[in-house]
Amino acid sequence: xxxxxxxxxxxxxxxxxxxxxxxxxxxxxxxxxxxxxxxxxxxxxxxxxxxxxxxxxxxxxxxxxxxxxxxxxxxxxxxxxxxxxxxxxxxxxxxxxxxxxxxxxxxxxxxxxxxxxxxxxxxxxxxxxxxxxxxxxxxxxxx
Numbered sequence: 001x002x003x004x005x006x007x008x009x010x011x012x013x014x015x016x017x018x019x020x021x022x023x024x025x026x027x028x029x030x031x032x033x034x035x036x037x038x039x040x041x042x043x044x045x046x047x048x049x050x051x052x053x054x055x056x057x058x059x060x061x062x063x064x065x066x067x068x069x070x071x072x073x074x075x076x077x078x079x080x081x082x083x084x085x086x087x088x089x090x091x092x093x094x095x096x097x098x099x100x101x102x103x104x105x106x107x108x109x110x111x112x113x114x115x116x117x118x119x120x121x122x123x124x125x126x127x128x129x130x131x132x133x134x135x136x137x138x139x140x141x142x143x
Contacts, residue, residue, distance in 0.1 A: 018087045019058045020046040022132035023071060024142060025096040025113065029133065031120065032067060032103070032111035042112075042120040044129040046089070055090050063094060067111045068102030071095060075142055077135065080128035091128045093135075093142045 003010045022044045023030035031042035047062035049055055059074050077091035101111050114120060116137050123129040135141050 014086050015088050016086050017049045017055065018046055018082075018089050019049060019055055019062060019092060020044055020089045020128055020132070021059050021063060021071075021074075021092045021094050022077075022129075022136055022141065023063055023067075023069060023094045023096050024136060025099055027116055028113045029116070029119070029136060030067065030069065030096060030101070030111065031114055031133075032108045034107060035109050038121075040121045041123070042110075042114070043123045043127075044132055045108075046129070048087075049090075055092070059092050059094055066104050066108045068100070068104075070097045072097045073142065077132055077141075078128070080131075089128050091132055093132065095142055 001010050001012045032045055033042050037043065045063055045066050047058065049058040056074055060071060063069055063071050071094035074092050074094040077093055079091060080089045082089050099113060103109070103111050122133060
């Protein structure tokens with residue numbers, strides 16, 4: 001929070017809940033490149049939770065909107081505060097029901113299935129996206 005030294009008014013920042021999801025099919029990981037990503041970097045899928053929508057519903061919707069893949073079983077992983085700009089990231093694993101990818105072409109400019117033995121450049125180690133990927137690689141993801 002920030003507090004005005006003159007009047008003492010305290011202002012708390014708005015928090016926007018988001019989902020971030022590692023989609024898998026067997027051992028393979030579905031990773032995508034956002035339009036603003038560094039060249040060669042791929043990450044998990046993410047998006048804001050819409051009003052009236054549960055986090056689980058947002059996982060299904062965002063994954064389908066961004067890469068055209070329907071997911072079945074999902075499991076909560078952990079959360080990460082991302083205060084700048086104003087997000088609370090809720091991490092999930094999701095199992096793909098299909099492997100055919102249809103990117104939206106706006107937010108997502110490329111997406112592909114990657115084997116754990118041949119991964120692209122990944123997000124930084126401090127990110128929940130990387131934590132999801134590392135958990136999957138250790139075998140701590142969906143079973």
